[in-house]
Amino acid sequence: MTETHARHRPGTPCWVSLMVHGLTATQDFYGSLFGWEFEPGPRQLGPYARALLDGHEVAGIGQLPPDRHLPIAWTPYFASHDVDLTAETVRLCGGTIGVGPLDADEAGRLAIGSDPSGAVFGVWQAARHLGTALTGVPGTPAWNELLTFESASVAKFYETVFAFEEEPVVDADSDSDYVTLRVDGRPVAGIQGVGHALPRDRGPHWLTYFEVADTDEAADRLTDLGGHVLKGPHDTPHGRVATVSDPEGARFCLVQSPR
Incomplete structure (x- = not known):
C-alpha cells in the first residue's frame, strides 16, 4: 500500500x-x-x-x-x-x-x-x-493507457506537452504497437496503437485500470450491479485483466496484479 x-x-x-x-x-x-x-x-x-x-x-x-x-x-x-x-x-x-x-x-x-x-x-x-x-490496494487506480490508431505521432504530442521519456515496447512474439511513457525513468502510462480495432462509437480514448483483489470475482460482481464485461478475465504479463463498462457505458479495466 x-x-x-x-x-x-x-x-x-x-x-x-x-x-x-x-x-x-x-x-x-x-x-x-x-x-x-x-x-x-x-x-x-x-x-x-x-x-x-x-x-x-x-x-x-x-x-x-x-x-x-x-x-x-x-x-x-x-x-x-x-x-x-x-x-x-x-x-x-x-x-x-x-x-x-x-x-x-x-x-x-x-x-x-x-x-x-x-x-x-x-x-x-x-x-x-x-x-x-x-495506490497499490484494491479499489485504487493502477495504470492509465491510451487506445489510439497508432502510437508514434501521438506519443510525440504527450512527450512535448509533459516532457515524458518514451520507451517503445518490443515484443518478439507480436507486432504490437505499444509505447510506455516514463517520468524520471519510471513507467507512468502507456499508449497502445490498435489501428482500426478501436470501437467505432468511441474513437481514441484513455482507459483507467483499477486494482482488484480477484478479477473474476470483481467481474461477476460488476455484472450483478448492472455493468457489462466487454473482454473477460485473461492473464497478461501485468496481471489478470478484464475490460468492462459501468451502467452508463464508461469503459475501464479491472486488474489483479501479480502477487
Whole structure:
C-alpha cells in the first residue's frame, strides 16, 4: 500500500475523474464494486464528489449538465506546475482545450483537453488537493493507457506537452504497437496503437485500470450491479485483466496484479 502525500512530479497521472448523468446511481455502483465512500468536492463543473477508500481520496465522480452529450468516460489528469502554460503547449502541439484553465475552489487549477487524435485528458495543478492519495490496494487506480490508431505521432504530442521519456515496447512474439511513457525513468502510462480495432462509437480514448483483489470475482460482481464485461478475465504479463463498462457505458479495466 502506498500513500502519496507529496506533490506529484509533472506529467505523472495524479487523479482520475468520471462525469456521468446519474450521480447517485453511479456512486452506488462504484461504492458496491470498490468499497468507495463519497464526500462533496469542488463544484466548478457542477455537482461533484470525491471517492474515498479508508479515508483516502482515490477518484472523483461528477454530474454532467443535462444538455451535455459527451462520451461517458474515465479521464486521467496529469500533474503540472503551471496548468496555463501546459494548456498553451497543448494548443501549440495540435491539441485542444475544451474546459479551463480554471480554479477548483482552493483544491487547485485544472484544464480538460484532447490530443490531436481526439482522446480527452485533464491537467491538474495542485494546491490543497494533491490528487490520488492511495495506490497499490484494491479499489485504487493502477495504470492509465491510451487506445489510439497508432502510437508514434501521438506519443510525440504527450512527450512535448509533459516532457515524458518514451520507451517503445518490443515484443518478439507480436507486432504490437505499444509505447510506455516514463517520468524520471519510471513507467507512468502507456499508449497502445490498435489501428482500426478501436470501437467505432468511441474513437481514441484513455482507459483507467483499477486494482482488484480477484478479477473474476470483481467481474461477476460488476455484472450483478448492472455493468457489462466487454473482454473477460485473461492473464497478461501485468496481471489478470478484464475490460468492462459501468451502467452508463464508461469503459475501464479491472486488474489483479501479480502477487
